[in-house]
Amino acid sequence: MDAAPERPPTRPSEATMRRRAAAMRAATLRREFDAFARDGPTHDLRTPLLGACEDGAEDAARVILELGAAVDERDEKGTTALMTAAAWGHAGVCRLLLERGADVNARDDGGDTALHEAVRADADEVVIALCEWPGCDVDAKNKHGCAPLHVASHAGNGAMTKLLIRLGACVNREMNGGYSALHVAAANGSSSSLSALLEGGANIRHSASESNLHRTASGTALELAEANGQREAAAMLRNASDLEFQRSGLFRD
Incomplete structure (x- = not known):
């Protein structure tokens, strides 16, 4: 009687293969961790x-x-x-x-x-x-006095500026020299950040106390925008200032 043909080996299931791969990776990580504990960081620290x-x-x-x-x-x-x-x-x-x-x-x-x-x-x-x-x-300052909102404003990232304000960032938080995020956006001509800050209630009239932001003198965000030749930013701030005066009733008869 002829012998029965050999059956091909059963292929492990995908779940088994994933478990084996995870176990191998864990073993590799353990070796790396033990080496770090013994020898310290690798050449790239x-x-x-x-x-x-x-x-x-x-x-x-x-x-x-x-x-x-x-x-x-x-x-x-x-x-x-x-x-x-x-x-x-x-x-x-x-x-x-x-x-x-x-x-x-x-x-x-x-x-x-x-x-x-x-x-x-x-x-x-x-x-x-x-x-x-x-x-x-949300308003933590680094050694330069910059909060995350200043970082977003400096980058001209209007979407991030708006997100941070929505998540609770103080729109008028000041960095070293008294500069707010509005000053930073104005000095860099960051229109999208300016728009987000103005919508978030930034203080247009706040005046910075030092003159170390770019090549500007101290002053309001509008004055910084004008001093840096940021015409679009200056126009936005001028319009916002006019609207603020109108809302306050200063232009009423």
Whole structure:
């Protein structure tokens, strides 16, 4: 009697293959973490956790934290894991770190927070996640006195400026020298940011106290726009000022 033909090996299910891949990745991460604990950072100064945060590898970051990595681990410039994830726009990793106890208001050597980094990266989802986290200081200042709203205004990012105001940023927060975000947007001719700030109730009449913003003299946002040759910005501010006077009744008969 002929022998029965051999049956081909059964292919593992997709779920089994995913579990095996996850186990292999976890083993690799454990080796990397053990090497870091023994030898210190790699040549690029990235720890396993900071590397995972930069890459947006949420599962890897979770494993590394479970292996014992400090959630507020920093690089040589004081940048935390949360700041790294925020700077690269990885909202999922940011939420993971916050849930594991990351300090939402931690500052690097320049005084920036994760929110400053997220605003620079134009990462809306990260900005929302950070601002809605309990205790987040939406108006935190760095060593230059810049709050996240100043950063958005300087970049001319009207959408981000509007988002920060909606999330509770103080529209008249002053940086060093008494400059508000309106001054910053005016000096740079950032029309979209100016529009968002004016809609948000920025104080048009506020006068800065120092003369170190670009090549301007101290004064109101309108005076700074005119001094910097920002004609469109100056026209917007002039119109807004006229409307404010009209609303106050100063032009009534």
